[in-house]
Structure formats: structure tokens, C-alpha cells
Amino acid sequence: AKDVVVPAEDEFYEGRVLTRLHYTRERNPRIRAKLLQARSSAGLNCEICAISYPSVLANIHDAAFEAHHVVPLAEAGVRVTRLADMALLCACCHRLIHRIIATERRWVTVDEARRIIFAENSAV
Ligand SMILES: [Zn+2]
Ligand SMILES: [Zn+2]
DSSP states (O other), rough: OOOOOOOOOHHHHHHHHHHHHHHHHTTOOOHHHHHHHHTTTTTOOTTTOOOTTTOTTTGGGGGGGEEESSSHHHOOOSSSOOGGGGGEEEHHHHHHHHHHHHTTSSSHHHHHHHHHTHHHHOOO
16 A cells, blocks of 8 residues: 655645635725724835835826735634724735745744745845
8 A cells, every 4th residue: 555645735725725815805905994094194105014015106106005804714714804904014015924824834923934034135
């Protein structure tokens, strides 16, 4: 009989589902719109890298930013999402934090993601 090898992909399965659910919730346009509205008076900027894209045209400026849940849905369960549960991230950092979460196979906070993303710069 052949040895049964558990595919490495199986270890990613839960994390990928979590990420997909997370993204699905984030696509709720009302949450993102409210977050953008709340942050716009102080000026939109990424909570990881602080980029604000000041030179981007005003009518498309918001497209640089995305809403990210700071608490994983698996821990929070069914709940009402409040703006305090959301972080405003640039599209690049948002992609990076989810790649880190998938790679680490655990939840990663915004502060931790910032340290990981800029680790090479700070090590110089
Ligand atoms: Zn950023
Ligand atoms: Zn997210």
C-alpha cells in the first residue's frame, strides 16, 4: 500500500476560507464608504505605511484605499461591524497583510504587519 501523503494545500484550507470570508465582508460598500467618510476630514492615509497619495486626482483618490477588519471573523463570530473594527489601508498594504496572514497561518495585527513589511528597511 502506498503511504498517504497529506497535501500541503490542506494546511492552507482554513486560512484561505477565512481570508475569503473576510474579503466578502469587506466588500460591503456601506462599511467602506462610512470609513472613508469618517477619515476624510483628517485626510486619508494608510494605517500601515502612512501613504496618502496627495497628488492623485480628488475624484479617484479614494480608490487607493480599502477597508480591513482588524478582528478576524472566526474569532468575532456573527456581529455588527463598527467603524472601530476597521482599518483604512492602501491597496498594496492590504494585499500584503493578507499575504502575511496566509503565510503565517494566523491572524496578524496592523502593527505587526507594519513591522514585518518594513523589517528590511529598519534592519539596514
Ligand atoms: Zn500602505
Ligand atoms: Zn482585510
